[in-house]
Amino acid sequence: MLFTLAGHLALALQKTESVAKTERLAAQMATLYDLGLETTALQDLRPLFAKATEEVGRLTKADHTSVLRLDPADDVLRFFAAWTRDPAVEAYGQPEFALGEGIAGQVARDRVPALVNDPEDRPGFVALDNPIARLICVPLVHYERDDTPNLFGVLNASRKPGTPPFTSEDLEYLTRFASQLSIAVANSMAFAAERERSEQLALVNTLIREIAGNLSREAIMKTSVRRIHEAFRYPVVCIGVPDPASDSHLIVAAASREPRAQEGGTEPLRGGVSGRAILEKRTILVPDVAEDPDYLPLFPSTRSMVSIPIFSGEDVVAVLTVGSDVRRGFDRGQVITLETLADGIGIILRNADLYQALERTNAKLVELDRMKSELVNIVAHDFRSPLAGVLGHAELLEWKPDASRDERVEQARAIIRAATHMASLVDKTLKTTRLETGHFPFEFGVVELGAVVRAVVSRLPDDPKHPVSFDTPDDPVPCWADQDRMSEVVENLVSNAIKYSPAGGPVRVELKRDAELATLTMIDVGMGIDAKDMDRLFRPFSRVRNRRTAEIEGSGLGLYICDRIVKAHGGRLWVESRPGQGSAFSFALPLFGVAAQTRAPLVLVAAGDEWTRREVKRVAESRGYATHEVSDGVEAVEAAMRLVPAAVVLDRILPRLGAGEVAERLKENAATESVPLFALAAQADLGERSHLFAGYVPKPLDLNRLSEALEGVLRAPRAS
């Protein structure tokens, strides 16, 4: 009985002890958990581990405990925290184990706990400074948010020789403790990562704000790399811009301690990591450059690197490359941060482009607005006076039914004069709008300029106040021109010479030719033009208004139209003048036979930016074509009508008229309707006008595709 009682008592005691033990354990776990929550950064994990190793030492009656942390940069386990029962006697060393080396290395590699009570029996056991006879080593594995297991390191508990061996219970306890510890680690790591991320994002924000103020592409890229280098402390940061022509990319901005990552250097597009990011349009992360066949050993200190494409819409316009001097120097979070930055840089680059385009458009709009108000002015003022003339004379006719015949003829003539002036105003206004929008058809042929001038002069009314003389060379002066438009220009300039010599005076027309050019000059001895007015003469609706011109009728459109026509002929128009003494307006046109159509088949290249023009030109010329370049849509239409090229390559977005609109105009014109057109765009981007094109070469420019497209044209019989 007593025995039974004693037994019960013993059991009860045991239970109490175990309850107490469990409670103690729970309390310790709670402490650990709290500690974990409080720790906010990786370095704050040390106190947690100091406490943890102490707890483990006491609970497992160990003599030493330690935590070794795996350094992801080189896969070596290094001392992180330790506890020893008798610090006065023993100090814990600072051991290091490579993965697989020693028990710790094996546990870390295999992630399987180990219990060793007899080191002699255990291969790989490394005896350290402290005499160790018993050892438990468990892995510390924590799970990231996406459940990827991540090895933090190992937890060791050891006893001196002559102590009792560790039991499997000790092992189980330590394993459980390790998993609790890992939760704390995961929490604090997540917290630390979160904090680092938000710090980085704050940096990204400041950085983006800083570079957003720049409007030049170069400044944007240079500031970006400098700031990334400073703020994130990566040893190599550079931005390259693809240059498909040379199959390479050009480093336009670099911030680095590496002498080789220099601005102005080029890297191959194929066979390099950054090149791969450009070609594959995605982030390429190289955790260990030693293991990547594509890595070009450009930066000796680089151990890991990441290349991130910078997009403008669908196109890769640049690549951000960052190198770290440790292996696996970029975790997922850092890559995401850098990607965010690259996206930001892309947007800012595009904004800068758009801003510049906007500035140009704005300038054009201001000009258009000016033209519109001038037009309103013209309608209100210049249209009104001839209209008043028409009305006045018509009324006179109505009120004087018995006027003499001569009188009536006089009134009718006045009406006709005023109405003709109005018609000419309307005509010129319409012409201007059509010239502005590429809607002006030209019909080119071989034109003898001497004959054109003679015809114009012969049509002039006899005017003894303004005798017109004409000097012409003996040889004919053939030009590739639209005869009617040329007559119009000559007529306009000659009548201006007469009109702006109100006091009378001779007008001399001189035609000259040299090896390549025909030059026609109209010389008057009239009122001349003030220097301050010279700039605006060729702008639409721009008249010189002063005392001398007050009485002279005009629209301010004549010179603008002349200038545009001459330009559409591949020529130029200019003026020399002396106020009070007279003016000389000249224009020069290429002689027939000098123009490109007599050489190799011609490719007309239309692109707003010089780089694209140069690249297309290079490909076309390597294919045996001659090329002619223009930088806007209206010029493209005019040059195509004049030159009737073998093919036209049109960048999708062009100033004034886009590729689709240019194509429409060319297909409407008999001379150009069968010229094959190529768009530097994806077919889908051209919408319903895509059928007007014979081929599409999307951007970034694939020069091989372009070359193949042109090849097809060269082989096909040329449309005549």
Ligand code: ADP
């Ligand atoms: P307008 O219809 O006013 O003549 P233009 O465009 O032909 O328009 O000419 C623009 C301005 O240039 C004119 O208003 C005039 O002041 C000046 N101009 C043109 N030709 C001459 C000239 N031969 N001598 C002096 N001024 C001229």
